[in-house]
Amino acid sequence: MLIVWAVAVFGFQILLLSLQKPTPEKSFIAYESVWEKVKSGSATADEKKTFAASIAAVLGKSTLKKDKKEILANALSWNLYGSLDSSKKENLLKSVQELRTSTENLGKSTTDDGYLQAKESLNESKKELFSQLNDIYGFESNSLEVNIIAFNLISSDIQQLDENVATSLPAIMKLYLVHNQSFLTDTKFLGFPFHYFYTGEFLLILFVLLSLIYSKRVEHLQKKLNIVE
Amino acid sequence: MKKILTAFSLIAIPFLANASSLTQLEGSFKVGPAIILLAILATFILVGLVHRAKDTTDYYAAGRKISVVSSGMAIGANWMSAASVLGMAGMMYLTGYNGLAYVVGWTGGYVLLLVLMAGQIRKYGKFTAPDFIGDRYYSQSLRGISAVFTILISFAYCVGQFGGVGLMFKWILGINYMWSVILGAAVVIFYTMISGMIGATKNMVIQYIIIIITFLIPTFLLTYKYDYFWLLPQFGYGTIVSDIVQGIPAPNISDGVALINAYGHNLALMPSPEFAMPWDPATGSTFFQWMAICFSLMIGTAGLPHVLQRFYITPTIKDARLSCVWGLFFICLLYWSAPIYSAFGKILSANPEVGNLASDAIVIYTAQLGGINPLIVGLLAAGAISAAFSTISGLLVAGSSAFAHDLYVKIINPNAKPKSQLLVARFGTILMGVTVGIVAMFNLGMIAQLVAVAFSMAACTIFPLFLLGIWWSGSNKAGGIAGMSVGVTLTVISIVYFLVGKSGGSLPGQEFITYWLNVWYFAWLGAPLAIVTNIVVSKLTKPTPIEIKKFLVENVHGG
Numbered sequence: 001m002l003i004v005w006a007v008a009v010f011g012f013q014i015l016l017l018s019l020q021k022p023t024p025e026k027s028f029i030a031y032e033s034v035w036e037k038v039k040s041g042s043a044t045a046d047e048k049k050t051f052a053a054s055i056a057a058v059l060g061k062s063t064l065k066k067d068k069k070e071i072l073a074n075a076l077s078w079n080l081y082g083s084l085d086s087s088k089k090e091n092l093l094k095s096v097q098e099l100r101t102s103t104e105n106l107g108k109s110t111t112d113d114g115y116l117q118a119k120e121s122l123n124e125s126k127k128e129l130f131s132q133l134n135d136i137y138g139f140e141s142n143s144l145e146v147n148i149i150a151f152n153l154i155s156s157d158i159q160q161l162d163e164n165v166a167t168s169l170p171a172i173m174k175l176y177l178v179h180n181q182s183f184l185t186d187t188k189f190l191g192f193p194f195h196y197f198y199t200g201e202f203l204l205i206l207f208v209l210l211s212l213i214y215s216k217r218v219e220h221l222q223k224k225l226n227i228v229e
Numbered sequence: 230m231k232k233i234l235t236a237f238s239l240i241a242i243p244f245l246a247n248a249s250s251l252t253q254l255e256g257s258f259k260v261g262p263a264i265i266l267l268a269i270l271a272t273f274i275l276v277g278l279v280h281r282a283k284d285t286t287d288y289y290a291a292g293r294k295i296s297v298v299s300s301g302m303a304i305g306a307n308w309m310s311a312a313s314v315l316g317m318a319g320m321m322y323l324t325g326y327n328g329l330a331y332v333v334g335w336t337g338g339y340v341l342l343l344v345l346m347a348g349q350i351r352k353y354g355k356f357t358a359p360d361f362i363g364d365r366y367y368s369q370s371l372r373g374i375s376a377v378f379t380i381l382i383s384f385a386y387c388v389g390q391f392g393g394v395g396l397m398f399k400w401i402l403g404i405n406y407m408w409s410v411i412l413g414a415a416v417v418i419f420y421t422m423i424s425g426m427i428g429a430t431k432n433m434v435i436q437y438i439i440i441i442i443t444f445l446i447p448t449f450l451l452t453y454k455y456d457y458f459w460l461l462p463q464f465g466y467g468t469i470v471s472d473i474v475q476g477i478p479a480p481n482i483s484d485g486v487a488l489i490n491a492y493g494h495n496l497a498l499m500p501s502p503e504f505a506m507p508w509d510p511a512t513g514s515t516f517f518q519w520m521a522i523c524f525s526l527m528i529g530t531a532g533l534p535h536v537l538q539r540f541y542i543t544p545t546i547k548d549a550r551l552s553c554v555w556g557l558f559f560i561c562l563l564y565w566s567a568p569i570y571s572a573f574g575k576i577l578s579a580n581p582e583v584g585n586l587a588s589d590a591i592v593i594y595t596a597q598l599g600g601i602n603p604l605i606v607g608l609l610a611a612g613a614i615s616a617a618f619s620t621i622s623g624l625l626v627a628g629s630s631a632f633a634h635d636l637y638v639k640i641i642n643p644n645a646k647p648k649s650q651l652l653v654a655r656f657g658t659i660l661m662g663v664t665v666g667i668v669a670m671f672n673l674g675m676i677a678q679l680v681a682v683a684f685s686m687a688a689c690t691i692f693p694l695f696l697l698g699i700w701w702s703g704s705n706k707a708g709g710i711a712g713m714s715v716g717v718t719l720t721v722i723s724i725v726y727f728l729v730g731k732s733g734g735s736l737p738g739q740e741f742i743t744y745w746l747n748v749w750y751f752a753w754l755g756a757p758l759a760i761v762t763n764i765v766v767s768k769l770t771k772p773t774p775i776e777i778k779k780f781l782v783e784n785v786h787g788g
Binding site: 001002005009010013016017020025026027056057059060061062063064103107110122142143144147148150151152175176178179180181185188189190191192193195196197199200201203204205207208210211212214215218219 | 257322323324325326329332333336337339340341343344348458463464465467468470471474478479480495497498499500501502503505506507508509510511512516519520523524527547550551553554557558561564565568575578579580581582584
């Protein structure tokens with residue numbers, strides 16, 4: 001019984017490990033296709049959009065560490081501000097600053113009225129900035145990418161790509177956009193990725209069943225052998 | 230009277246509450262949840278007073294008057310701590326699949342416990358873990374060391390629980406974390422002191438019911454509201470996990486209605502395979518860590534004194550086994566459900582406006598972000614506190630039992646009268662509760678991780694002695710001491726490196742030890758090493774006395 005238990009738990013994880021292959025997300029493939037051009041400053045508008053979308057794909061992950069987030073925000077802001085003329089850039093920077101102030105005010109509000117006012121102001125700032133970003137990039141209205149980009153832009157102009165950002169970015173993108181996958185993780189079972197179902201659901205069912213079988217078996221054997229506890 | 234009181238406490242609590250509006254995730258005093266919390270705490274204390282311990286047998290083992298299902302529920306409540314209710318979902322929210330190592334580790338250990346320990350411990354017929362060790366290894370020093378470790382394990386376990394209580398008191402009362410911990414500690418010490426284990430056991434049945442109901446209701450509501458399979462959310466959330474992997478584009482519209490969180494943000498997120506993929510690099514965890522955590526938690530489960538202690542209180546040996554099965558089933562009900570909160574938490578908090586959330590409170594935030602009725606969110610928070618309380622009281626009883634019974638009576642003052650023993654037990658409860666409260670204020674790690682320290686300690690020290698003590702009559706006093714020494718040494722190394730690292734310092738091989746002998750999972754090496762040492766030294770030294778071997782054959786393994 002303990003062998004079944006051990007193989008079911010640890011054997012499956014070893015199987016997962018042995019089958020896994022580094023599998024990139026679509027965003028990583030897109031990023032790799034444009035990064036060199038973006039870095040050299042020869043990217044087209046579409047390529048810059050692709051780059052921004054791939055950065056947003058990482059910025060939208062809750063596991064992202066603060067130091068890495070700063071590097072991504074820096075690259076994103078440089079990519080955006082560098083393609084704008086001075087008046088558009090000025091407007092955009094103003095909108096980014098307003099959004100930041102509105103967000104801070106919302107966090108500071110202590111009363112219901114204050115909260116509602118701050119929320120309204122934030123919505124106004126969002127609307128303005130989203131509209132400018134949609135004009136520049138051509139993302140769909142209310143898309144998640146625009147939302148993420150808006151909240152991560154740096155509120156001061158960045159004219160040159162920092163060397164540290166340029167060297168760190170590829171490793172960060174790889175870290176967050178390449179995953180250990182196999183047919184066990186890609187197959188669906190009851191809506192779950194199979195491996196997730198197995199570990200999070202099935203193993204627990206198995207534990208209860210093994211325990212029940214063991215208890216009944218001991219009881220049965222004791223009756224059979226006339227053992228009185 | 231007792232039955233009426235118990236029934237009243239189950240029915241009346243929800244009606245004592247008051248609804249309140251929650252406009253922010255944190256920061257404000259929440260009237261409804263505060264009233265619910267007070268009502269529940271008052272009920273616990275009342276039940277504790279009615280069922281209070283009358284003598285030492287009552288205090289330690291609840292008079293062995295508990296039915297199998299009740300005992301299973303008590304095992305469940307005793308087990309389902311702040312780490313299960315809050316910490317586990319927090320770990321999964323933060324580290325995805327790696328958090329499942331905690332789910333599997335904390336349930337799989339019960340199979341080991343059942344097969345290797347439960348019936349045999351009950352047959353041995355002792356009250357505490359050090360009692361067993363002292364008798365089996367015919368050694369007062371091993372009794373003393375294991376009593377000290379029982380206290381330390383209970384202590385480490387309690388730190389995480391007090392952290393959970395602090396977080397929830399902070400959320401409900403809107404006071405700072407430090408005052409929340411002080412207030413929570415005061416209440417739980419008072420409660421444990423007046424009730425002992427008999428009050429605690431009665432309470433644990435009530436606590437289990439409160440914990441599980443308050444924990445499950447929001448899962449049905451969330452899956453129903455967001456159009457997932459709600460009849461059995463424990464399976465229905467599979468689609469959420471797949472949605473997280475693939476991403477949900479905005480706007481997310483179902484039956485013509487946009488799905489939004491309580492703040493009006495679209496229920497949308499970028500593809501996040503790192504949530505479900507095994508040991509994903511983005512989470513900073515590795516395959517080794519997954520296995521080490523899972524293994525350490527499993528064997529730690531079978532070595533935790535306050536868990537082992539629950540098997541002393543069943544009326545028969547058969548009941549000890551069945552209690553274990555029921556206990557595991559009741560625990561699994563919660564463990565099947567906890568990932569639902571982490572999955573929903575992921576999509577409900579994906580909007581950048583939500584900002585960074587404290588992972589350990591993600592269960593509560595998820596219910597809030599999902600727009601669940603504030604009263605139900607309040608019940609959920611009170612249920613979480615209830616979980617922490619039930620575990621803390623069990624731990625304080627185990628710790629104070631080791632102090633009063635194993636150290637004071639068996640070693641310091643063998644002629645102590647039962648009354649003075651009870652007094653020492655209560656003094657031990659206060660001392661331990663106060664000290665844990667002080668350590669909890671330092672906020673040393675996530676709840677689940679802090680609790681994991683206790684598991685590794687138990688796995689390195691208590692588990693090898695029980696395992697070999699029960700199953701190999703050749704394990705002798707010298708082997709026990711040698712194995713214990715190895716376990717203690719590895720424990721000390723791991724904790725010292727952790728504390729030095731936390732304080733910003735560095736020791737030789739800091740990085741190496743932090744990875745391979747991390748304080749959350751050092752038992753992967755410590756436990757096997759302690760077992761091997763015990764075996765080798767036992768083989769090389771004077772054999773176990775014949776009377777111990779005879780006792781094992783006739784009383785522990787025989788009929």
